Amino acid sequence: MTIETIPTAPIDGQVPGTSGLRKTVSVFSAPGYLETYTQSILNAISPQGAVLVMGGDGRYFNRAAMASILRIAAANGVARVIVGQNGLLSTPAASHLIRKRGANGGLILSASHNPGGPKGDFGLKYNIANGGPAPEAVTDAIVARASQITHYTMTTEDAPDLSECRETQLGDMVIEVVDPVADYVALMEELFDFDSMRRMIADGFTLRFDAMHAVTGPYATEILERRLGAPAGSVINAIPSEDFGGGHPDPNPVWAKPLYDLMLRPDAPDFGAASDGDGDRNMILGRGIYVTPSDSLALLAANAHLVPGYRNGIAGVARSMPTSAASDRVAARLGVEAFQTPTGWKFFGNLLDAGRVTLCGEESAGTGSNHVREKDGLWAVLMWLNILAVRKCSVAELVRDHWAQYGRDYYSRHDFEGISTDAATRLMDRLVANLPALPGQQAGELTVTGAEDFCYTDPVDGSVSTGQGVILTFDGEARAMLRLSGTGTQGATLRVYLEQYAPPGSAHDQDTQTALSKVIRATHDLAQIEHFTGRHAPDVIT
Secondary structure (H helix, E strand, C coil): CCEEEEECCCCCCCCCEECEEEEEHHHHCCCCHHHHHHHHHHHHHCCCCCEEEEEECCCCCHHHHHHHHHHHHHHCCCCEEEEEEEEECCHHHHHHHHHHHCCCEEEEECCCCCCCCCCCEEEEEEECCCCCECCHHHHHHHHHHHCCCCEEEEECCCCCCCCCCCEEEECCEEEEEECCCHHHHHHHHHHCCHHHHHHHHHCCCCEEEECCCCCHHHHHHHHHHHHCCCCCCCEECCCCCCCHHHCCCCCCCCCCHHHHHHHCCCCCCCEEEEECCCCCEEEEEECCEEECHHHHHHHHHHHHHHCHHHCCCCCEEEEECCCCCHHHHHHHHHCCEEEEECCCHHHHHHHHHCCCCCEEEECCCEEEECCCCCCCHHHHHHHHHHHHHHHCCCHHHHHHHHHHHHCEEEEEEEEEEEECHHHHHHHHHHHHHHHHHCCCCEECCEEEEEEEECCEECCCCCCEECCCCEEEEECCCEEEEEEECCCCCCCEEEEEEEEEEECCCCCCCCCHHHHCHHHHHHHHHHHCHHHHHCCCCCCEEC
């Protein structure tokens, strides 16, 4: 094996956000950019003799990027790389493979729900040995290495083709190409009662799953159609494409609108779902009803005992700070712990490893459990199907029964996209500076009862994360949370999360935006959103 050393230097902006480093394809594919960041990761993790898992969502530039990463890994003494066939591997499947094979970590090539194609986005993140995203200590080490880098090393030999499941060599490094679906499906069969779901479908239960031209297509086709017996065509947009069919692979009512519109029709299937670019997010619908991710987490927690893998109950529930408090109410009734963490799945890892929680969720359509250390879109779909098979009711009936018992948390997220970074920063800085004076202040029809710049102390290792977003609480059990997104690649995105609790016995059938109207006005007034952004209304409402 011949190794070449290529001079490089620190590159501005190589600082990962909440889920790895994401940039446009044009940035990532610039000469030396991917290579410099990959070398920085390896410099931070002691790669000599390591076993790594690698895979991605199939987006544009994945193949070329994997070829370069393999050449760098071989030159840096990595012993083995386990990679999905054709480079495909969903993020939850990668997490499972890291754990099952006892790998040192993994490299996941994805920008998740961001658009793909030559003019789209690309991403690279490192997952640690527990299968979860790198915690802040590891991320900080990568950033430190990136700030000091002087060169990267590569083999002169080209990386092998990844289209066949087999073992090959690149220098002294073994490259093992595996079926990306098989191990994940086997895990799902351990967790869920496939027989009860098969019977439900055989009895006439209908479903539609939109893979959004992304990585979950092969997984959903194998499980929902081949294993559970859903008719062919139940999984749509099932073939992964480099530009996600020209769409935006984000499973929400805006970007999965055809499915959303279908499910609101009187002749809709019984169940609808979608997943995103790398398979870690989900959208759940029933005939005539959309289930918010916050409600989905709460419902799964309340009914988890009906599913074989969780029959002994759950240890606790964790949610990200912007996620509604619906799951907290379930945890309280079950007598288990409830945690509020910063945004980013990495913050759930310690809680899961310590056995403090079993289920986790984020308002951004991420739900998961202790079966892996990533959120898992298809797992959430199977949880819902298994629960419906046992409860023998519709999605709408299940949701309304839950609201009757626990009350409803009306909830919505308002995104102000592509605003100037300077304006977004000034808005947040001003709001944070004013927090001490806000309690007791009148805002529209509401009174502020609390205001904080969210700071999280990890209950397992004691690590502290500051500046994680602003939480405003109001009388009448209303909340608003504001933070700047860490997943975009253009300008800044201000996310405003809005919540209004309606207890059992009150109206649960209002229009969501109407129910939230008072907290919307109060939040806009306090944050001066129009003044700083120039926007009268959000770009996206979910």
